[in-house]
Structures are given as C-alpha cells and as structure tokens.
Amino acid sequence: MDTVAIVGGGLAGYTVARTLRDRGHTGRIVVIGSEHHRPYDRTPLSKGYLAGEQDHASLMFDADDDPLDAEWVLGRAAVGLDIGSRTLSLDDGTSLDADEIVIATGSTPVPLAGPCGAASVSAAHVLGTIEHADGLRGALVPGATVVVAGGGFVGLEVAATALTLGAAAVTVITSDPEPLARFGPEASRAIRLLHERRGIRFVTGGRVARVEEDAAGTPLGVRLTDDTLVPGTVVVAGIGSFPNTGWLDGSGLELSPRRAIVCDTSGRAAPGIRAAGDCAAWAGDPCAHWTLAQQQAQHIALDLLAPGHTPAHTEQPYLWSDQHGTRLQFAGRLRGDEIATLEAGSVEGGDPLLVYRDRLGAEVAVLGIGQARAITRWRKLNRLPPLVAGSPEPV
Ligand SMILES: Cc1cc2nc3c(=O)[nH]c(=O)nc-3n(C[C@H](O)[C@H](O)[C@H](O)COP(=O)(O)OP(=O)(O)OC[C@H]3O[C@@H](n4cnc5c(N)ncnc54)[C@H](O)[C@@H]3O)c2cc1C
Structure with a gap:
C-alpha cells in the first residue's frame, strides 16, 4: 500500500490519516477536503463556539506542535470515482490514482423551504460548518426572537445557546409529539422540563410548511402546514442531514435508501x-x-x-449532547419497543438515569442526564457482539 487517498477532511478523514501515520504508515496520504479549513470538530458549533466561549483555533484537530504529515488538497471536492482503477476525479479537472481510497464525506444539513415552497431557498440558518456557525452567531443578537425547526440534538443545543446569548424568546418546533420522542416519554419529559424551566417554548406535532420572509428577505417566522405562524426573526433548521454521496452516483458503489454508502463490518464498499x-x-x-x-x-x-x-469494535453506539450546562448521554440501540426503567435520579429533578430493556429483559440501551459516571459504567459492562448484518438501526 503506497498511496492512501482520503476524501473528506472532517473527523473521520482526519482520524484515518492520523491513525495511519501514528501507527507507522510511511507511504503517501492525500486528504481531499471541500472545505478550506484543516479538519475541525463540529460538535462545539452548536455549543461553546456558537456561544462565543471557544475560538476558531480550539476547534482544530491538529495540534500546532504536531501537524499531521499528509498532502492536503483543501477547497477541492471529489466529483467522481472509478472503482475499477481507484481513480478520483476532482472539481478542478485533475484526477488522483490511489492504492486505497477512504470516503469520509460526512453529511449536509437539510435546509428549510422558503416563501415560495419546497424548491425555494429560505433565510433560515443551517448548522454544519464554521461559516454556518459564524453566520448564526451574527444573527443571535440580544433580544432576537428565535424559532428552531427540529427537536433533535442540534436544534435543542442551538435553542439553549440562543437563550444564553440573550434571545428574548426561543421556540422549538418538533413534528413529533415530544422532543427526542424516540427515547420514550420519560426522557422527553426530562428534556422538555430542562428547556421549559428556562423559558423555551415547544410547539409539538407541528409540521413546517415554509419560512415566511418580508420583502427584504428577513424572516417573519415559520408557517406550519395548519397555517399557524410561529413568529421569529431568526429561524434555524435542525431537521436532520443527508449523506454527501451525490458525487458517487454512477460509480457502482451501493447506496442505502437514505443514500449512505453500504459497507461491510470493516467499512469495505468495494475492493x-x-x-x-x-x-x-x-x-x-x-x-x-x-x-x-x-x-x-x-x-x-x-x-x-x-x-x-x-478486532471488530464492540462498543455500543454512543452520543452526547450539552444543553444548558447539562450533559445528556445515550448508549446502545433502540428498536422502539423497549421498556425504560428509571434506575437513578428523577425526571422532575432533571437528572434521570433510564435503562432500556428488550422484551426478554436484556439491557439494550441507557440514557442519562447529568449521570456521567453511571453511563461510563454501563458502557463498560455492556459491550456489543461484533456488528452483524441486519442488526437494528440505531437512533
Ligand atoms: C452542529 C453540530 C453539532 C454536533 N454535536 C454533536 C454532539 O454533541 N455529539 C455527537 O456525538 N455528535 C455531534 N455531531 C455530529 C458529529 O459532528 C458528526 O457525526 C461527525 O462530524 C461526523 O464526522 P465525518 O468525518 O463523518 O463528517 P464531517 O465531520 O462532516 O466531515 C466531512 C467532510 O467532508 C467534506 N466533503 C463533503 N463532500 C466532499 C467531497 N465530494 N469531496 C471532498 N470533501 C468533501 C465536508 O466538507 C467535510 O469537511 C454534531 C454535528 C453538528 C453539525
């Protein structure tokens, strides 16, 4: 193996390159990244960076005193792949042959429709890059009225941060009956209380039709499909993301129904x-x-x-989210028919530890708010068998 080409200079792309070098790979590593930045951490974009507590430099994965030895092709996107010859085509008309190619192109947030319906661009913010966060930060002036469409993790984090930046009103719209509904009623209630106690309002079961704007393109609010207007001068879309795989159409790589690259348990998509x-x-x-x-x-x-x-990794899927200075953590997989039991803390007190069991009584997942030690313990005790095809979709 001489040349390894990595497409995507985000977390996964950087980690492949860094691990190869740290473990002794002496061959060529080329990282092609469509952003102009060196690889950076996106997780603070809705938290400390958006709040102005973290600066640009603190996001970067590469330490100044230990820069990663790789060829960086930044500000360039891969636009095509020949899987037979392992040749990448770039958007500047050049191409690159590699012995091994790793695709790590991440995902892009789904935008909200503008005043003219699904195909029109809206003035709503999305949050996936440093530039998005800078734009949103500029809009979140004290006194702003903020509407967040989407009651998932990124949406809830933005809502919490907007409040700390002095927003006069923050409303979260979710199409589900409750925020984070897939974690069950106890978790939803705890999250809802966490936000409502600080003045954030929820519109549940609301389906977004479009963003309403004035003649100058300034948002007036979010119009729901039942014609209700949720007023706001800053609108943020937190309604999910789609994998950046459009450039692979016609390459022969198999894509899943949600257009992720289908791989085996070692990430192989093709030889x-x-x-x-x-x-x-x-x-x-x-x-x-x-x-x-x-x-x-x-x-x-x-x-x-x-x-x-x-060895196949055996850690349970894990995620965290920071909202109002409190850490929510989840590990495991849910199908939707598990029973959640409160094992410590309380929902009303805002610090529940919920353990989810399947119909046979086996522990399959855990969620905690302000329960870091218990979550760490659970993750150590509940390792996974190696991934097998057909295992359930994680949340
Ligand atoms: C605001 C925000 C907050 C988050 N907070 C959390 C959190 O608290 N906890 C948590 O567990 N997860 C969180 N996440 C999710 C986490 O950041 C992602 O799971 C992680 O970044 C995925 O890494 P990745 O390398 O797959 O993709 P990315 O980090 O998105 O990197 C992909 C890179 O590939 C580039 N690219 C795309 N197409 C091409 C192309 N054709 N050619 C070249 N380059 C291309 C992209 O521009 C990007 O630079 C958050 C995400 C966001 C956006």
Whole structure:
C-alpha cells in the first residue's frame, strides 16, 4: 500500500490519516477536503463556539506542535470515482490514482423551504460548518426572537445557546409529539422540563410548511402546514442531514435508501474502497454521531495496516449532547419497543438515569442526564457482539 487517498477532511478523514501515520504508515496520504479549513470538530458549533466561549483555533484537530504529515488538497471536492482503477476525479479537472481510497464525506444539513415552497431557498440558518456557525452567531443578537425547526440534538443545543446569548424568546418546533420522542416519554419529559424551566417554548406535532420572509428577505417566522405562524426573526433548521454521496452516483458503489454508502463490518464498499462516518452505513447501521465516526475511522486505518487482524469494535453506539450546562448521554440501540426503567435520579429533578430493556429483559440501551459516571459504567459492562448484518438501526 503506497498511496492512501482520503476524501473528506472532517473527523473521520482526519482520524484515518492520523491513525495511519501514528501507527507507522510511511507511504503517501492525500486528504481531499471541500472545505478550506484543516479538519475541525463540529460538535462545539452548536455549543461553546456558537456561544462565543471557544475560538476558531480550539476547534482544530491538529495540534500546532504536531501537524499531521499528509498532502492536503483543501477547497477541492471529489466529483467522481472509478472503482475499477481507484481513480478520483476532482472539481478542478485533475484526477488522483490511489492504492486505497477512504470516503469520509460526512453529511449536509437539510435546509428549510422558503416563501415560495419546497424548491425555494429560505433565510433560515443551517448548522454544519464554521461559516454556518459564524453566520448564526451574527444573527443571535440580544433580544432576537428565535424559532428552531427540529427537536433533535442540534436544534435543542442551538435553542439553549440562543437563550444564553440573550434571545428574548426561543421556540422549538418538533413534528413529533415530544422532543427526542424516540427515547420514550420519560426522557422527553426530562428534556422538555430542562428547556421549559428556562423559558423555551415547544410547539409539538407541528409540521413546517415554509419560512415566511418580508420583502427584504428577513424572516417573519415559520408557517406550519395548519397555517399557524410561529413568529421569529431568526429561524434555524435542525431537521436532520443527508449523506454527501451525490458525487458517487454512477460509480457502482451501493447506496442505502437514505443514500449512505453500504459497507461491510470493516467499512469495505468495494475492493480498495472504504467509507467511514456520517456518509457510511456499516452492516446496515448508519452513523450520525462523533464517537462512531471516530471508531470506524480508527478501525479502517488499523485494518489497512494489518488486513484481517483488526478486532471488530464492540462498543455500543454512543452520543452526547450539552444543553444548558447539562450533559445528556445515550448508549446502545433502540428498536422502539423497549421498556425504560428509571434506575437513578428523577425526571422532575432533571437528572434521570433510564435503562432500556428488550422484551426478554436484556439491557439494550441507557440514557442519562447529568449521570456521567453511571453511563461510563454501563458502557463498560455492556459491550456489543461484533456488528452483524441486519442488526437494528440505531437512533
Ligand atoms: C452542529 C453540530 C453539532 C454536533 N454535536 C454533536 C454532539 O454533541 N455529539 C455527537 O456525538 N455528535 C455531534 N455531531 C455530529 C458529529 O459532528 C458528526 O457525526 C461527525 O462530524 C461526523 O464526522 P465525518 O468525518 O463523518 O463528517 P464531517 O465531520 O462532516 O466531515 C466531512 C467532510 O467532508 C467534506 N466533503 C463533503 N463532500 C466532499 C467531497 N465530494 N469531496 C471532498 N470533501 C468533501 C465536508 O466538507 C467535510 O469537511 C454534531 C454535528 C453538528 C453539525
């Protein structure tokens, strides 16, 4: 293996490159990234960076005193892949041949429709890059009225941060009956209380039709499909993201129904081609969280260095979210028919530890708010069997 080409200079791409170098790979590593920045951490974009508590430099993965030895092709996107010859085409008309290609192109947030319906662009903010966060930060002036469409993690974090920046009113719209409904009523209630006690309002069961704007393009609010207007001068979309795989159409790589790259349990999509992170689905499991993206990337690097000798990772899927200075953590997988039991803390007190059991009584997942030690213990005790095809979709 001489040349490894990594497409995508985010968490997974960086981790593959860093692990290869740290474990002794002396060949060529080329990282192609469509952003102009060196790889950075996106997780503070809705938290400390948006709040102005973290600066640009603190986001960067690479330490100044230990820069990663790789060829950086930044501000350039891959636009095509020949899987037979392992040749990448770039948007400047150049091409690159590699012995191994790792695709780590992540995902892009879904935008909200503008005043003229689904195909029109709205003035709503999305949050996926440093530039998005800078734009949103500029809009979140004291006294702003903020509407967040989407009651998932990023939406709830933005709502919490907007409040700390002095927003006069913050409303979260979720199409589900409750925020984070897939974690069950106890978790939803605890999250809802966490926000409502600080003055954030929820519109549940609300389906967004479009963003209403004045003639100058300034948002007036979010129009729901029942014609209600949720007023706001700053609108943020937190309604999910889609894998950046459009450039692979026609390449012959298989994409899942939600357009993630279909891979085996070692991230192989085709001979000499692997994928990791938010653009990939290993053995049917899509990834949308930091820890799994990093684990997949480490696994690929180790497997490239010593093919077949890398043990499958056995950690449960894990995610965290910081809202109002409180850490929510979740580990495991949910199908939707589990029973949640309160094992410590309380929902009303805002610090529940919920353990989810399947119909046979086996512990399959855990959620805690302000329960870091218990979550760490649970993760240590509840390892996974190696990923197998057909395992349930994680949340
Ligand atoms: C605001 C925000 C907050 C988050 N908070 C949390 C959190 O608290 N906890 C958690 O677990 N997870 C969180 N996440 C999710 C986590 O950041 C992602 O799971 C992680 O970044 C995935 O890493 P990745 O390398 O797959 O993709 P990314 O980090 O998105 O990197 C992909 C890179 O590939 C580039 N690219 C795309 N297409 C091409 C192309 N054709 N050619 C070249 N380059 C391309 C992109 O521009 C990007 O730079 C958050 C995400 C966001 C956006």
